[in-house]
Amino acid sequence: MAEKLKIVPMEERHLDDLAALERLCFAEPWTRPCLAAELNKPGAVFAVAELDGKVAGYAGMNCVLDECYVDDVAVFPQYRRQGIALALMNGLIRAARARGAAFVTLEVRESNAPAVALYEKLGFQAAGRRRGFYRCPDEDAVIYTLYFSAKDRLEGSL
Numbered sequence: 001m002a003e004k005l006k007i008v009p010m011e012e013r014h015l016d017d018l019a020a021l022e023r024l025c026f027a028e029p030w031t032r033p034c035l036a037a038e039l040n041k042p043g044a045v046f047a048v049a050e051l052d053g054k055v056a057g058y059a060g061m062n063c064v065l066d067e068c069y070v071d072d073v074a075v076f077p078q079y080r081r082q083g084i085a086l087a088l089m090n091g092l093i094r095a096a097r098a099r100g101a102a103f104v105t106l107e108v109r110e111s112n113a114p115a116v117a118l119y120e121k122l123g124f125q126a127a128g129r130r131r132g133f134y135r136c137p138d139e140d141a142v143i144y145t146l147y148f149s150a151k152d153r154l155e156g157s158l
């Protein structure tokens with residue numbers, strides 16, 4: 001698998017597949033126009049995983065000053081458990097470090113065991129809770145944050 005996986009910046013050509021992926025994964029999916037609005041937006045870093053030329057998944061974040069917020073990460077079911085989300089998230093983390101970010105943060109449904117395991121594997125730590133953050137079904141969000149050390153930030157900016 002690994003030799004055919006490519007992580008590339010999100011482009012217009014990916015948007016139909018990504019909107020379909022959103023509909024498949026989430027109760028309140030990002031629409032194609034929402035995704036399109038992230039193209040060429042300052043501070044937005046959206047990456048797509050292509051496997052054998054097909055869209056396998058994507059991840060995106062928005063950065064403001066030295067803060068980066070992950071909007072989404074999703075992988076089509078048939079491509080899961082092959083390290084694709086890990087590769088996508090590592091790409092976002094590298095991009096955040098390169099910008100000199102202080103941290104990367106995100107929200108996740110507390111029942112979303114695969115995503116929680118992914119974030120913990122990447123070194124994110126539970127940092128708080130937003131009560132009733134999600135709808136359909138109603139659920140709390142857990143905030144997970146990865147803080148960069150001063151050394152990380154210095155190296156990232158070199």
Ligand SMILES: CC(C)(COP(=O)(O)OP(=O)(O)OC[C@H]1O[C@@H](n2cnc3c(N)ncnc32)[C@H](O)[C@@H]1OP(=O)(O)O)[C@@H](O)C(=O)NCCC(=O)NCCS
Nearest residue numbers: 025073074075080081082083084085086108114115117118
């Ligand atoms: C969460 C999601 C993105 C993971 O994608 P993936 O490509 O399958 O993840 P990876 O193969 O990179 O897994 C990396 C690590 O995450 C954890 N993980 C991923 N899926 C898991 C699962 N079903 N059960 C337990 N741990 C899991 C494991 O630690 C895994 O490492 P390992 O395979 O060496 O054990 C995918 O399940 C998905 O698209 N879910 C629906 C969308 C979603 O919930 N996104 C998160 C929104 S906050």
